[in-house]
Amino acid sequence: MLFIIGLGLSDEKDITIKGLEAIKSCERIYLEAYTSILMVSQEKLEELYGKKLILADREMVESQSDDILLNADKINVAFLVVGDPFGATTHADLIIRAKELLIPIQTIHNASIMNAVGACGLQLYNFGQTISIPFFTDNWRPDSFYDRIKENRNLGLHTLCLLDIKVKEQSIENLARGRKIYEFPRYMTINQAIMQLLEIEENRKQNAYTSETLAIGIARLGSLTEQIIKAGTLNQLLSEDFGPPLHSLIIVGNRMHILEADYIKYFVADKNKFDEIVKRDYKI
Amino acid sequence: MLFIIGLGLSDEKDITIKGLEAIKSCERIYLEAYTSILMVSQEKLEELYGKKLILADREMVESQSDDILLNADKINVAFLVVGDPFGATTHADLIIRAKELLIPIQTIHNASIMNAVGACGLQLYNFGQTISIPFFTDNWRPDSFYDRIKENRNLGLHTLCLLDIKVKEQSIENLARGRKIYEFPRYMTINQAIMQLLEIEENRKQNAYTSETLAIGIARLGSLTEQIIKAGTLNQLLSEDFGPPLHSLIIVGNRMHILEADYIKYFVADKNKFDEIVKRDYKI
Secondary structure, eight states: OEEEEEOBSSSGGGSBHHHHHHHHTOSEEEEEOSSOOOSSOHHHHHHHHTSOOEEEOHHHHHHOHHHHTTTTTTSOEEEEESBOTTSSHHHHHHHHHHHHTTOOEEEEOOOOHHHHGGGGSOOGGGBOOOEEEOOOBTTBOOOTHHHHHHHHHHTTOBEEEEEOEEOSOOOHHHHHTTOOOOOOOEEOOHHHHHHHHHHHHHHHOSOSOOTTSEEEEEESTTOTTTOEEEEEEHHHHHTOOOOSSOEEEEEOOTTOOHHHHHHHGGGBSOHHHHHHHHHHHSOO | OEEEEEOBSSSGGGSBHHHHHHHHTOSEEEEEOSSOOOSSOHHHHHHHHTSOOEEEOHHHHHHOHHHHTTTTTTSOEEEEESBOTTSSHHHHHHHHHHHHTTOOEEEEOOOOHHHHGGGGSOOGGGBOOOEEEOOOOSSOOOOTHHHHHHHHHHTTOBEEEEEOEEOSOOOHHHHHTTOOOOOOOEEOOHHHHHHHHHHHHHHHOSOSOOTTSEEEEEESTTOTTTOEEEEEEHHHHHTOOOOSSOEEEEEOOTTOOHHHHHHHGGGBSOHHHHHHHHHHHSOO
């Protein structure tokens, strides 16, 4: 049996009882470690599970999936994913491969940013499509997600922006020379995301949003002690400090309901400005 | 402290370790029992928790929230929600009331239909706004969600349809006479939802979808043994038996990716018809 188990958002205790029981039945346990991160170390997880983990990086999951699945028709194997297993495309690949090999699969779900984002006070019903914002480089400044934001905003819907994570990446030079030397992990901050968003609007000029558009920054969602949620204009959030990763950003759509505005107000520093913008831009 | 704790999707073991530890610290534990259901009895939960639960119906949550919150500034109180706490508006009300009373709040997240729906093989990124389909009555046949589906479909996005639940409802007669006699619980089936959708399309004729549009029916999502996922045209799913509640329906958008189609194929009975429709209607 292949168990695909969501670990939830924050620390070792976010796993479900069902997930923990499944892990204890497994002979090999892989931890997917490149699409998201928990706020605790691998050792903490191993201590709770009473088992050693095998770290699975992108290369292993994408090119050695048959190693992960080895004998999983006879023994139990676990593949652990931060959040819920169905956050990232790559795991669909692994599941399809397991199906081809006729390996039985059980999925154990958990919270992920895709539903826990409701903690910011916006209704999940009022979100449009989710987008990912990749790190700009000197000569690669992709902006196709701008069209997605615009589509959502035209309908008055909120946009959840997932921010880029670079874990175990090689520099172009090291990649070219086949040297397995990896860069330090990088996690996009809310501030970086906003800078990129404003640069794109500056170029595209289709008014998908402005520096005065309401947004919500969320850091370390799901942590009982470290979670931060702040709301304000993109311009206001640009200078806020959200601390360590992970960060996410929501661009508020103007179909916002009065109950949503009431709730968000708790996360706003400048309440007068908030009221003024809500009055001006939102259909409340 | 007020703990708002998600129970996940299926049975008593879907709670997180963090959630279970919080419950064990609480003096009063409320179970929200009207926006969704687990597939196990209240007794099963009480056995695992080692605590008695207080059933909280809509009336209690909406009009007696101060009773729920009583002394929660001094003692620990838990409010348990099937899925994740931020699925339904009513809990935002409870949290806002707790904030007004300066009661500290901790939220413990879990899986909900809003993220676990990824199990059907469609990418969460490609979903538009989520809609709810209410039961039609003889003289109340609301169809405002039709416009939402159309907005999603115009962008090529998938639509998650949450299907109505009627728990502890009074008949109009009993309500008028103030008699606290309640109807049997009712849960909309995928078949009923499709019938209503086709009736609305018949009336509105704006081609938001047709009986030939691809859809996916999901029953008892998250159950390791009872989950059913079936894909096909709305017309094909109309005659499928999905068994006991809860049911959900997804209308597939035509921006469907080839990887999504590959995955969905595992849930299709009539693979030839599926290939034919994908070729005809989808941008693959």
